[in-house]
Amino acid sequence: xxxxxxxxxxxxxxxxxxxxxxxxxxxxxxxxxxxxxxxxxxxxxxxxxxxxxxxxxxxxxxxxxxxxxxxxxxxxxxxxxxxxxxxxxxxxxxxxxxxxxxxxxxxxxxxxxxxxxxxxxxxxxxxxxxxxxxxxxxxxxxxxxxxxxxxxxxxxxxxxxxxxxxxxxxxxxxxxxxxxxxxxxxxxxxxxxxxxxxxxxxxxxxxxxxxxxxxxxxxxx
Numbered sequence: 001x002x003x004x005x006x007x008x009x010x011x012x013x014x015x016x017x018x019x020x021x022x023x024x025x026x027x028x029x030x031x032x033x034x035x036x037x038x039x040x041x042x043x044x045x046x047x048x049x050x051x052x053x054x055x056x057x058x059x060x061x062x063x064x065x066x067x068x069x070x071x072x073x074x075x076x077x078x079x080x081x082x083x084x085x086x087x088x089x090x091x092x093x094x095x096x097x098x099x100x101x102x103x104x105x106x107x108x109x110x111x112x113x114x115x116x117x118x119x120x121x122x123x124x125x126x127x128x129x130x131x132x133x134x135x136x137x138x139x140x141x142x143x144x145x146x147x148x149x150x151x152x153x154x155x156x157x158x159x160x161x162x163x164x165x166x167x168x169x170x171x172x173x174x175x176x177x178x179x180x181x182x183x184x185x186x187x188x189x190x191x192x193x194x195x196x197x198x199x200x201x202x203x204x205x206x207x208x209x210x211x212x213x214x215x216x217x218x219x220x221x
Contacts, residue, residue: 012070012166012214014124014144017063020213021125025102025139031129034205035187042185047131049183054137058102059092060110061127061206062145064163071163072207073145075114076197078159088199090206091116092138102126102139114161115152121145127209132202133182140206164194170211 031054035043062073077087091110099105103123110116127140151161168174175190178200190208192199199207 014065016217017070017142017214018124020217021127021142023125025126025141026129031131031137034128034130034209038187042187045185046182046187049185050131050133051135053135054131055135056095056102056139057093057136058095058099058105058109058139058141059090059206060106060116060121061090061140061142061210062110062116062121063124063142063166064145064147066147066163068165070166072166072169073161073163074199074203075158076160076162078155078157080156087201087203088197089203090140094136095139103141106139106141106143113154113157115154116145116149120149127206127213130202130205130209138202138206140209142210162197164192164199168192168194169199169207170214 032043032047035046038046064071064073074088075091077089091113092106093109095102095105096108099108107116107118107121110121111118121143122145124142124144127142130138130140132138153161169192174192174194176193177188178191179186179188181187189200190204192204192207
């Protein structure tokens, strides 16, 4: 399904996007749905190669409704960070004990990293959890972000913030296949080059999951 052309019968709307999302976070047993195109035996081998214990985390997948369609708001991590330095990512991090749920954690992290106020984000829904090789079980929470919001970047964590048209992200012509090793397995994932930036890894996988969800259901009449 990954290479299937994305050609909705009508422009994407908030209602359509929200309709394909889950209304609650995935239970722990469903954190491998991002490998749904792979055979079940491969999925289980990947799970076996990952850390036994996972750390709950959440990211905000911010969608901005612009005049010519939706964009995806992304960050480029600071080059001085010890982990994932310079990578393109969503705002996010560990779910802390004081967070009511993944949505609250995603909003808190977005406020801390890029100064995005919770009042500027409207809840849209959840994508399936992603269990990562780093030991995190990440819950992606999709939110509609006000186009006129103000941001304040935390320079110690974030180098830059930028937007990518959602249509660009969803178009398979803009995807590049790349092989990656997980344990003894070699799997093919999709990277998304955008100018001099590269969206890859967990961030690209979450966007591919969003694409799969949008392809699975037709826009509402």
